[in-house]
Amino acid sequence: MPSMTMSTLPDFAQPVSRRAWTKRLLGPIDEATWDELARGLFACQFARVPAYRRLCTAHGITPKQLVSWRDIPAVPQQLFKREKLFVHGSAKPAAVYETSGTTTGQPGRQHLLSTDIYRAVSIEGARRVGPLHSNPQFHFLTPSPAETPHSSLSAMFGFWQKASGQADSLFWIRKGRFEFDGLRETLSQAISVGQPVAICGTAFSFVHLIDAWADLPPLRLPPESWLLETGGFKGRSREVSKAELYAQLAQIFTVPDYAIWNEYGMSELSSQAYAHGTSGLHGTPPWTRVLVCHPSTGREVSVGQRGLIRWFDLANVDSVLALQTLDLAERTASGFRLLGRLSRTEPRGCSLSAEDLTTSATR
Amino acid sequence: MSRVLTTLLTPLTTRQRLDLLAHAYPRLFPRAELIRLLRAQFGHIDALDGWISRDGVRVRARTPKLIYHVCAGNLAVSAWTSLMHGLLLGARNVVKLPGDRDDSSARGEILRFIRGLPAPLRKLVETHRKLDVEILRRADAVVAFGSDATMASLRDQTRWDQKFIAHGHALSLLWISDPSLLTTLQARACSRDILTYDQLGCLSPQAIYVPRGADIVALGNKLAVALEAHWRTIKLKPARPLSIAARIVEARDVAHALGHRVWLSPQNHLGWMLIHDPDPTFQPSPLHGVIYLREIAESKLTAALASVAGRISTVGVAGGISSRLENVFLSLGVSRFCPAGHMQFPPLTWHHDGRSTLGDMVTWVDSERGA
Numbered sequence: 001m002p003s004m005t006m007s008t009l010p011d012f013a014q015p016v017s018r019r020a021w022t023k024r025l026l027g028p029i030d031e032a033t034w035d036e037l038a039r040g041l042f043a044c045q046f047a048r049v050p051a052y053r054r055l056c057t058a059h060g061i062t063p064k065q066l067v068s069w070r071d072i073p074a075v076p077q078q079l080f081k082r083e084k085l086f087v088h089g090s091a092k093p094a095a096v097y098e099t100s101g102t103t104t105g106q107p108g109r110q111h112l113l114s115t116d117i118y119r120a121v122s123i124e125g126a127r128r129v130g131p132l133h134s135n136p137q138f139h140f141l142t143p144s145p146a147e148t149p150h151s152s153l154s155a156m157f158g159f160w161q162k163a164s165g166q167a168d169s170l171f172w173i174r175k176g177r178f179e180f181d182g183l184r185e186t187l188s189q190a191i192s193v194g195q196p197v198a199i200c201g202t203a204f205s206f207v208h209l210i211d212a213w214a215d216l217p218p219l220r221l222p223p224e225s226w227l228l229e230t231g232g233f234k235g236r237s238r239e240v241s242k243a244e245l246y247a248q249l250a251q252i253f254t255v256p257d258y259a260i261w262n263e264y265g266m267s268e269l270s271s272q273a274y275a276h277g278t279s280g281l282h283g284t285p286p287w288t289r290v291l292v293c294h295p296s297t298g299r300e301v302s303v304g305q306r307g308l309i310r311w312f313d314l315a316n317v318d319s320v321l322a323l324q325t326l327d328l329a330e331r332t333a334s335g336f337r338l339l340g341r342l343s344r345t346e347p348r349g350c351s352l353s354a355e356d357l358t359t360s361a362t363r
Numbered sequence: 364m365s366r367v368l369t370t371l372l373t374p375l376t377t378r379q380r381l382d383l384l385a386h387a388y389p390r391l392f393p394r395a396e397l398i399r400l401l402r403a404q405f406g407h408i409d410a411l412d413g414w415i416s417r418d419g420v421r422v423r424a425r426t427p428k429l430i431y432h433v434c435a436g437n438l439a440v441s442a443w444t445s446l447m448h449g450l451l452l453g454a455r456n457v458v459k460l461p462g463d464r465d466d467s468s469a470r471g472e473i474l475r476f477i478r479g480l481p482a483p484l485r486k487l488v489e490t491h492r493k494l495d496v497e498i499l500r501r502a503d504a505v506v507a508f509g510s511d512a513t514m515a516s517l518r519d520q521t522r523w524d525q526k527f528i529a530h531g532h533a534l535s536l537l538w539i540s541d542p543s544l545l546t547t548l549q550a551r552a553c554s555r556d557i558l559t560y561d562q563l564g565c566l567s568p569q570a571i572y573v574p575r576g577a578d579i580v581a582l583g584n585k586l587a588v589a590l591e592a593h594w595r596t597i598k599l600k601p602a603r604p605l606s607i608a609a610r611i612v613e614a615r616d617v618a619h620a621l622g623h624r625v626w627l628s629p630q631n632h633l634g635w636m637l638i639h640d641p642d643p644t645f646q647p648s649p650l651h652g653v654i655y656l657r658e659i660a661e662s663k664l665t666a667a668l669a670s671v672a673g674r675i676s677t678v679g680v681a682g683g684i685s686s687r688l689e690n691v692f693l694s695l696g697v698s699r700f701c702p703a704g705h706m707q708f709p710p711l712t713w714h715h716d717g718r719s720t721l722g723d724m725v726t727w728v729d730s731e732r733g734a
Contacts, residue, residue, distance in 0.1 A: 342605075
């Protein structure tokens with residue numbers, strides 16, 4: 001397979017090129033095609049993102065020297081807080097998604113020239129490996145995209161809503177207030193007519209919901225309804241384990257464990273992984289790859305070993321395709337088992353660390 | 364009755380406790396230093412055992428009967444010192460051990476220290492794995508190390524009239540006054556400050572500050588050689604499990620991407636890393652041997668360190684320090700200056716966090732003649 005040269009690289013500034021790239025991503029992708037696309041995107045981003053080029057050069061990796069896509073250097077998530085990683089230089093981005101966590105006083109920022117590819121893959125990814133199989137009535141436990149234009153999660157939920165053809169805005173956090181009563185009333189109406197519903201939000205928002213409805217009778221969601229939670233809640237008002245959260249949700253909404261989904265995504269990426277049930281493994285869409293690597297070696301760990309998740313996302317055309325997370329996982333024969341975010345609370349006593357000066361959170 | 368049995372059954376004098384401590388741990392607690400500590404804190408070595416005369420007044424120090432020590436999980440040495448204080452005072456010492464973690468050896472080191480005490484002192488110590496609020500509230504004095512949140516939480520659980528000595532989070536810095544004059548010995552001294560205790564204590568420097576205009580590459584090269592040389596001398600090298608390696612590698616890759624100069628071990632290990640950050644504003648290091656080199660104009664120092672004002676413990680100095688610069692550091696709350704190479708080894712008379720730790724735990728009794 002001949003490698004892509006700079007002259008044949010798609011120009012992601014052009015809508016027609018972006019459409020063509022999206023079409024390739026959503027089409028059949030065998031290993032050779034994946035490798036070709038990854039090499040091409042790497043070459044493009046190496047050439048156009050100075051900070052990424054510096055990192056790759058320090059690792060001794062250039063597009064010409066690349067042996068395998070597995071060797072493509074990954075940027076630490078932290079870098080999005082320190083540097084603008086944008087392929088298009090000074091062009092005006094259509095969206096800037098921010099992480100809320102910070103150790104520098106600055107949030108991490110993902111710049112997208114257009115939201116077209118993000119929209120396409122976040123819908124198609126949820127269809128292929130996530131819960132978007134039917135057309136339930138959506139309820140989102142987040143502010144709307146209009147209210148929080150810098151939230152990639154709200155944006156994705158907005159894409160889902162539009163793709164479903166539902167005109168009603170069912171984003172239940174409005175002006176900073178969680179409208180528990182309105183949500184319950186609307187859910188009750190859907191239940192009364194047997195309308196399947198999907199309730200999507202952060203784990204933290206579900207914890208709030210559980211607390212708010214602690215004294216109310218459970219709701220019996222219609223068949224084919226599902227819940228989707230994402231993100232953690234470490235450092236929030238209270239922490240609960242995933243098993244505890246799922247058990248409480250299953251009880252409150254009278255849904256089976258397998259009808260509760262986890263979305264694993266982040267602002268710095270365009271694609272997401274999905275798992276369902278307390279012990280389900282995450283699936284990833286075909287235009288992504290996930291490696292579980294040990295930071296000491298930079299290499300993939302063996303099956304059964306623990307490491308950190310490294311994402312390769314061919315939809316991340318406007319910044320960098322390879323992202324090194326601090327998310328702990330166990331490598332399995334078929335992929336990975338997400339274990340959670342690496343604790344920042346190392347054993348320290350009197351020594352001051354970044355966490356003492358700031359707080360951190362995600363997406 | 365044998366002498367040993369007598370020692371076990373009768374209360375020991377301060378001199379006896381001092382001798383036992385110095386005999387058990389002569390390098391950690393040299394006898395002469397222990398005497399100096401008692402004299403500095405109480406004016407007289409026997410002030411804990413009877414009346415002494417001070418400025419014409421008979422005084423004696425009443426010691427706490429029960430001290431509760433809440434130990435941190437990063438370093439055993441702070442717990443050892445705290446226990447030494449408690450034992451010198453002849454108190455019963457209850458030690459709340461840090462949690463057992465695979466990336467810290469502090470708990471085991473504290474237990475080994477206690478096991479190494481002579482029997483008459485060991486019987487004054489008991490260890491607990493969990494916080495015992497009842498004992499915490501009953502103690503005459505509480506000495507605690509840990510996060511600010513832990514300190515606040517403990518404070519909430521103490522009585523108003525308890526002596527509460529809290530050591531929250533702090534950091535330290537190195538100042539190299541003239542990098543062009545830095546000798547190999549001074550570079551080694553800086554390396555010792557950085558790598559001792561794997562950079563985990565409040566006395567560990569998290570950044571090296573140098574005056575603006577220095578030859579950073581030459582300085583970095585010199586320090587890198589010294590860091591590698593010192594790392595090689597460490598017999599029990601600190602582990603780099605996944606969680607720690609991840610922080611180090613993250614710092615390295617961010618620095619590479621930002622175009623900062625990074626000095627790495629030629630042996631490719633993660634024992635140390637030197638990063639030149641052109642931004643003088645202090646940012647915490649991920650610790651574990653990662654040190655930032657920053658240039659600063661003296662006039663900008665206050666602004667650069669504003670985020671950690673009041674939390675800077677020690678400034679280690681390689682070369683000299685002007686009184687003007689000293690005043691800048693003082694205004695930032697620095698409580699100790701020392702030569703490079705000595706940062707991690709303060710004398711026993713050191714005022715930890717600016718306090719007379721031992722003296723803070725006693726209550727003075729005055730007896731005025733002719734009253």
